[in-house]
Amino acid sequence: MAEEDEFEIGDVTGNFDIKGFLFKLLSYWWIFLGSISIGLFIAYYISVRKLPIFEMYSMVEIKDNSNPLFTSNTSLTFNWGGKSNKVTSTIIALQSRTHNERVVKNLEYYIEYLKMGEYQLEDAYGITPFRIQQDTSAYQLQNQLFKVTILNEKEYELSFESELPFTGNFFNYYKEDVETERIDSVSFTKKYRFNESVNTFFFKGKLNKIQLKRPPKKGSEYFFKFTSLHGKVGKYQNIKVEIKDGSSVINLGLTGNNKHRMVDYLNGTVNELSKLMLEEKNLFATRTIQFIDSMLIDRGDELQLVQNELDQFKTERNIFDLDAESELLRSRLTALDNEERQMIRSIDYYENLKEYLVNKTDYSDIPAPSVTGIQESSISSLVQQIVQLSNRRNQLSFTAQEGNLNLIEIDRDIESLKNVLLENIDSSLKLLDKDLKRIGKEVMELEEEVRELPQDQQDLMKIERRYDLSRATYDLFLTKKNEAKLIKAASVSDIKVIDIAKDTGGGKIGPNNQLNYVMAILFGSLIPLLFVFVVVLLDNKINNPQDIEKKSNIPILGVIGKSPIAGNLAVLKKPRGAVAESFRAIRTSLQFTFKKDTNKSSKVIMCTSSISGEGKTFTSINIASVLSLSGKKTVLVGLDLRKPKIFDDFGINNKIGVVNYLIGQNGLDEIKQNSGYDNLDIITSGPIPPNPSELIINDQMDELIAKLKDRYDYVIIDTPPIGLVSDALNIIKYVDTTLYLVRQNYTKKGMLAIINEKYKLGEVKNISFVMNFFEQKAKYGYGYGYGYGYGYGYGYGKYGDGYIARDKKRSFLSKLFRRKKN
Incomplete structure (x- = not known):
């Protein structure tokens, strides 16, 4: 029982056999060849039909080009911010829907x-x-x-x-x-x-x-x-924009099939960007001019009314000039009036600006402080910076969502500048209020002197004062407008074109035919590789002797190759063939498996398996044949009472057999038949009985086996599958050794669990595996004989020449017809 205690049933799954998997891959070379060929054909088809792909570039620089008319003496001051933020906003603008929509419309790329x-x-x-x-x-x-x-x-x-x-x-x-x-x-x-x-x-x-x-x-x-217009815009929004080496230089790139189209678009987008940035740069001046125009209309109407009133007064009163004293007073009052009017305009501007900053969130419409005559540089600079940041935020909002880091940074900068500006406004308002009171006091003193003049002189002075005020205001706005127009005319774009997009004859980047062919080979190999992996992973059949060793501790007695001849008489019909040599090797190995009993010279050998179709009858016939050829008296007994088989190969009938003996109908000499070969007799199973199991276990079976052992050296018993019926188990007590057949690529690995369990429990002893129908091909895992067979194709190759008759190679059609016949 020590042997039983040490016995362990092999793992049902086992470890993945890498070597076997590699051989399996080699066996499916035709699938790899076909798959790779298809992949190469597809790659060729793509390379022939696919249009060439080009890449075009242009290069621009984002600069802060100062207006040559911006001097310290220019009252309209413009501040355009830092360079880094401008580069970022430019990149966002280039990829924005609004910008690309304008370019697509201009070029009519739809x-x-x-x-x-x-x-x-x-x-x-x-x-x-x-x-x-x-x-x-x-x-x-x-x-x-x-x-x-x-x-x-x-x-x-x-x-x-x-x-x-x-x-x-x-x-x-x-x-x-x-x-x-x-x-x-x-x-x-x-x-x-x-x-x-x-x-x-x-x-x-x-x-x-x-x-x-x-x-x-x-x-x-x-x-x-x-x-589709929007479809084309969406395509060009993916324009490639790169900052060159962290500088303010930007590379623009497009890929496509038509170089003319890409060149025109790259140059078109740069022109549109340059136009946009120039408009942005002039936006402050443009809105200032619009504001001044509206003020000039009002001041012009006011000036005209005062002019008409003055002309009418002079005509009616027949007074055309003031006297010297009156003229002096008028000059002094006019100067004070202009100064007072300027302060009032400044106060109004500050009040409106303060309310605007507190209640609004978009500060892009604030007019320049200098329009109202405010010359305080800090106020002008802060207003212009806020306007510029507000414009930049409006541009970013087209492409960036709320919460974007750039928007957050701009909002933070605007809020900081706004707080400083509000403080400056409060401070300026206090100073202006103080100065306004001073001027009011001086005006009152001068007006006291005016009251001492004649009435006509007083009335004329009042009208001329109003005229001078209106005229000064109108001239101020006119001067500011001309100044703003001059500045706007002198402005240049911040976009400097370094390299325009141009077709110089190159630029082809695809298709990459070499890569296509490499990918075709890779994918063409991957598909069959996965297929073979799945086949191996799902394969639950025994393909080589190593599979048996992994699943069971029962020894392997030998390996039998695939018979090249029709029928089961492989040894008798081709005694020098490789299959015959395999059976001779098994005959030699059998001597070491018999029970140690020196008093018995006759040996009983049983052939069984898990299911039908694994080669029990084939093995039984050829084991009996090879023993008879050695001069031993051998009898082949068919004890598969359910499916009799052995009689057809020897050309004998199955009318009388073991069944007739077991029921007492005929004797041994009556059921025994001559095989037609020396030293070999055949006892068929006979008619199929209704109770085969009961016949096998009766006393007549003991008597039959005893008589056969007395007359023959070897008794070979062909039995039904042990995994399907119990007949073979009932016969085991008579046998000296049992051959358990396993057929390559037919017997499932899980079927070995049945015989493993019976072997472990001691129900079966002196048992060995024989692997049948073995083809030495790479797809079964190993390209060599297992060590039990002989001859060409089973491990010896050319070294078997002269000793073993080679099997004639069959054509594909003959193999096909033979397989169909079988």
């Missing part, structure tokens, strides 16, 4: 120009002999191809076809308005002259002729269509 290439429609922008000029008030049909056929230098044919009714979108690209309308099946063809107006239901506009270096051939075909 119109696609196409031509038929070798395999597909290709972008023909920049190489068509015409350019679309659409009717700005019209609605154009979107996403439908219009065909243009060149007839000659002056004429073309426009055609449009629609086979199925569909709902078309008609879009006005200037109003950005869409209308939908159902369109029935239609076919339209008409001849037009270039630059002639086209007025159809689908398209309204002109095809303006463009002179090309190579005029198109007669019959050349082109296509155009109107696409």
